[in-house]
Amino acid sequence: MASALISARDRQTLVEVVCTAFPHSSFPRGPYERAADVVLDQAGQDPRFLAQLIQGLGELDAQRDVPFTELDTDTAAAVLRGADGTPFLTAVVDSAVVTLYSDPEVWELLGYEGPSYDKGGYVDRGFNDLDWLPEPRITHDEEASA
Amino acid sequence: MTRFDYDDGDVVVVVGSGAGGGTVANELCQRGFKTVVLEAGPHLTGEDYVQDEWEAFGQMAWTDPRTTSGSWQVATDFPELPAWIVKAVGGTTTHWAGACPRFKAHELAARSTYGDIDGANLLDWPIALSELEPYYDKAEIKMGVTHRHGRPPLPANNNYKVFANGAEKVGYRYYSTGPYATNAEPYDGRPATVQDGFNFQGDKHGSKWSTLVAELPKAERTGNLDLRPDSHAAQILHDATGRATGVLYVDRNGTLRRQRAAVVCVAGNSIETPRLLLLSGSAQHPDGLANSSGQVGRNYMRHTTGTVWGQFDRPVHMYRGETMAGVIADESRLDTDRGFVGGYYMETIALGPAFLAKFVAPGKWGSQLTELLDGYRNTAGMWIVGEDMPQADNRITLNSDVTDAHQLPVADVHFDDHANDVAMRRHGQRQGAAVYQAVGSRRTIETPPYPSTHNLGTCRMSQRPRDGVVDRFGRAHDVPNLFISDGSVFTTGAAANPTLTIVALATRQAEYIATELTKTL
Ligand SMILES: Cc1cc2nc3c(=O)[nH]c(=O)nc-3n(C[C@H](O)[C@H](O)[C@H](O)COP(=O)(O)OP(=O)(O)OC[C@H]3O[C@@H](n4cnc5c(N)ncnc54)[C@H](O)[C@@H]3O)c2cc1C
Numbered sequence: 001m002a003s004a005l006i007s008a009r010d011r012q013t014l015v016e017v018v019c020t021a022f023p024h025s026s027f028p029r030g031p032y033e034r035a036a037d038v039v040l041d042q043a044g045q046d047p048r049f050l051a052q053l054i055q056g057l058g059e060l061d062a063q064r065d066v067p068f069t070e071l072d073t074d075t076a077a078a079v080l081r082g083a084d085g086t087p088f089l090t091a092v093v094d095s096a097v098v099t100l101y102s103d104p105e106v107w108e109l110l111g112y113e114g115p116s117y118d119k120g121g122y123v124d125r126g127f128n129d130l131d132w133l134p135e136p137r138i139t140h141d142e143e144a145s146a
Numbered sequence: 147m148t149r150f151d152y153d154d155g156d157v158v159v160v161v162g163s164g165a166g167g168g169t170v171a172n173e174l175c176q177r178g179f180k181t182v183v184l185e186a187g188p189h190l191t192g193e194d195y196v197q198d199e200w201e202a203f204g205q206m207a208w209t210d211p212r213t214t215s216g217s218w219q220v221a222t223d224f225p226e227l228p229a230w231i232v233k234a235v236g237g238t239t240t241h242w243a244g245a246c247p248r249f250k251a252h253e254l255a256a257r258s259t260y261g262d263i264d265g266a267n268l269l270d271w272p273i274a275l276s277e278l279e280p281y282y283d284k285a286e287i288k289m290g291v292t293h294r295h296g297r298p299p300l301p302a303n304n305n306y307k308v309f310a311n312g313a314e315k316v317g318y319r320y321y322s323t324g325p326y327a328t329n330a331e332p333y334d335g336r337p338a339t340v341q342d343g344f345n346f347q348g349d350k351h352g353s354k355w356s357t358l359v360a361e362l363p364k365a366e367r368t369g370n371l372d373l374r375p376d377s378h379a380a381q382i383l384h385d386a387t388g389r390a391t392g393v394l395y396v397d398r399n400g401t402l403r404r405q406r407a408a409v410v411c412v413a414g415n416s417i418e419t420p421r422l423l424l425l426s427g428s429a430q431h432p433d434g435l436a437n438s439s440g441q442v443g444r445n446y447m448r449h450t451t452g453t454v455w456g457q458f459d460r461p462v463h464m465y466r467g468e469t470m471a472g473v474i475a476d477e478s479r480l481d482t483d484r485g486f487v488g489g490y491y492m493e494t495i496a497l498g499p500a501f502l503a504k505f506v507a508p509g510k511w512g513s514q515l516t517e518l519l520d521g522y523r524n525t526a527g528m529w530i531v532g533e534d535m536p537q538a539d540n541r542i543t544l545n546s547d548v549t550d551a552h553q554l555p556v557a558d559v560h561f562d563d564h565a566n567d568v569a570m571r572r573h574g575q576r577q578g579a580a581v582y583q584a585v586g587s588r589r590t591i592e593t594p595p596y597p598s599t600h601n602l603g604t605c606r607m608s609q610r611p612r613d614g615v616v617d618r619f620g621r622a623h624d625v626p627n628l629f630i631s632d633g634s635v636f637t638t639g640a641a642a643n644p645t646l647t648i649v650a651l652a653t654r655q656a657e658y659i660a661t662e663l664t665k666t667l
Pocket of ligand 1: 166230238242243244380414470599632642644648
């Protein structure tokens with residue numbers, strides 16, 4: 001459960017932090033929002049993390065004349081660099097890296113098909129369909145005698 | 147389901163149900179010995195497993211607290227997770243990939259072969275390859291290892307095609323899809339792989355050998371196995387004559403139980419095994435049970451490892467099929483002219499985006515990371531695994547400042563890379579990159595070591611009691627009815643992935659215990 005101390009604007013800032021930390025031109029906003037919401041859920045159960053989050057988001061907003069969400073991509077990245085290694089950013093990144101890349105929408109965008117058991121595995125679905133290299137041998141001589 | 151009495155002093159108690167514990171238990175059950183297996187983790191089976199990297203990790207991995215120290219990068223990247231091992235019935239054989247190379251003869255005589263290496267605490271094993279060979283045969287047959295004893299090889303998957311073509315181009319000769327303990331065709335009542343790609347996540351299909359699907363069910367059928375999941379061994383008890391008398395453990399309800407025993411076999415993997423011995427100190431054994439040598443917990447090895455990823459212009463889809471199914475053995479040769487002693491293997495590996503993002507550059511973020519992931523579809527991967535040097539101060543100790551859920555002090559894992567390890571890793575990563583460049587990779591990426599998957603050496607085997615903890619059969623030098631049955635007994639680590647050797651040694655040990663017990667009972 002997200003805390004009442006986090007405003008809608010804080011959430012937008014956090015989504016922007018996740019976008020800036022993990023920039024993919026092919027990703028829509030949904031996966032970033034879901035990753036940010038997991039961060040908020042975790043912070044909701046961890047007062048120390050929540051305190052760091054409130055403080056950290058506030059500080060990011062104060063770095064330039066305009067709020068973090070209004071910075072252009074390069075400036076946002078530079079501002080975030082400045083927070084690298086802080087407990088706040090480390091905790092956000094550690095959480096988001098897990099959620100973002102466990103998101104089925106992201107998997108599809110990256111070309112990962114994920115769970116396969118219910119579909120009979122990949123045995124008939126391309127586990128050996130690479131055709132831009134010759135078929136290699138799969139044994140070597142010494143083995144035959146072993 | 148069989149149950150033996152807590153006060154039945156005739157049973158053999160085995161701590162841990164992984165490669166070592168599950169094997170020694172089954173071998174004893176087959177010979178008619180009453181066996182109680184205490185397993186700290188839950189009894190998960192194929193249906194429970196999930197094909198999602200993090201969810202499966204949360205379900206299976208040992209995440210009880212541990213601490214780290216030393217200069218190894220894992221202490222920085224994963225300070226609370228020094229090792230990647232399983233806490234569940236079947237132990238880490240439910241996670242493992244199945245690569246099964248044997249030791250080479252000279253690797254059992256590392257001190258004699260490599261000489262006196264500065265800072266290394268090398269010692270020859272008290273056994274030679276010729277003594278192990280019959281047990282390697284037994285273990286390979288038991289596990290259905292491909293390429294051996296008539297078992298067919300696994301087919302080439304996409305990741306292997308890149309790897310093998312690169313190997314050929316750089317002039318390597320010894321590349322193949324095995325040996326792996328995963329069925330290419332049905333064997334021993336287990337099906338052929340469906341190449342579902344979630345081998346690290348328990349292998350729902352059961353085509354991979356694990357003690358969960360092979361040894362323990364067989365042991366169960368004898369009626370001699372009393373398997374107790376959710377049972378955490380807290381202390382080994384002994385009497386005034388110095389013999390082990392039983393094991394205290396915390397059961398699933400949090401109650402401390404005492405199981406009496408004729409023999410105790412410890413196989414908790416190389417961090418928990420020495421921890422349990424150190425926790426079992428007494429007036430008679432002030433530095434921990436079976437530790438008159440001071441070697442319990444020392445000489446901790448984890449293999450020299452690293453990962454190389456190659457990214458190409460065209461798709462690879464490395465995640466389709468067996469997680470690991472390719473080996474290049476050329477660099478495992480004895481050749482001390484490469485700037486290091488010992489050898490290494492290159493083995494294919496595939497991770498999903500979730501693990502790749504976490505492990506490729508731990509803690510890093512930004513466009514460098516995301517560009518790598520954007521190339522996921524076209525990525526091939528290999529893991530490097532080689533012999534590391536045992537060092538006396540690389541060790542497991544009790545960290546009394548941190549306790550687990552049972553108030554037991556946790557293990558601290560201290561590790562410093564040896565210069566030899568660093569040189570080998572650099573060589574391996576260079577060679578790995580060359581393999582991918584030979585088939586046109588646009589870029590190669592080197593990943594630092596993961597939390598240790600191979601944990602070895604902390605109760606090492608030695609001829610003389612003062613050099614190690616156990617004898618040539620894994621029997622504690624100090625306690626005649628206490629055996630260590632896991633990779634802790636490795637005197638040195640060799641280049642080979644360890645599990646085949648753990649299973650061979652456990653099989654040999656069970657035979658020995660059976661002979662000895664028959665004499666005394
Ligand atoms: C991802 C991955 C891939 C791998 N791939 C390979 C491979 O390809 N080839 C290879 O050879 N090896 C591989 N390994 C390594 C292999 O899994 C281990 O070498 C092997 O399982 C070790 O066997 P073990 O008996 O020492 O311990 P484990 O198999 O880890 O079993 C130890 C068991 O003891 C239990 N335990 C610990 N302490 C206690 C206690 N106090 N009380 C009760 N129970 C306790 C644990 O919960 C665990 O179940 C891999 C490992 C991982 C993580």
